[in-house]
Amino acid sequence: MLNSHPLDEGLMMNTKSKRKLLWAVVLTALSITWLPYFGVFNTASMVMGLPQPLAVIIASNIVLTVCVILIYPLYFKPFIKKLEEKPLHEEAVK
Numbered sequence: 001m002l003n004s005h006p007l008d009e010g011l012m013m014n015t016k017s018k019r020k021l022l023w024a025v026v027l028t029a030l031s032i033t034w035l036p037y038f039g040v041f042n043t044a045s046m047v048m049g050l051p052q053p054l055a056v057i058i059a060s061n062i063v064l065t066v067c068v069i070l071i072y073p074l075y076f077k078p079f080i081k082k083l084e085e086k087p088l089h090e091e092a093v094k
Helices: 006-011 015-038 052-085
Strands: none
Touching: 015 052
């Protein structure tokens, strides 16, 4: 690379660490959605006009939606690329 700096390579995340970070965010957001059922974030206060438990669950669902959108390029694009290189079955040539 022409303009690469040795420290830049250490700062970039590889695909495996991106996947681990994404799944950690997913599991954290899923666990937060269950907290109101256990009495955490379950007060009668209002957050932006919504009851606190509903606001927490909506915020967690927004994070989960973004995570689902980010899963596509991390998992399915490499899978499709490998399938194009080597299909599961070859069609018979007549």
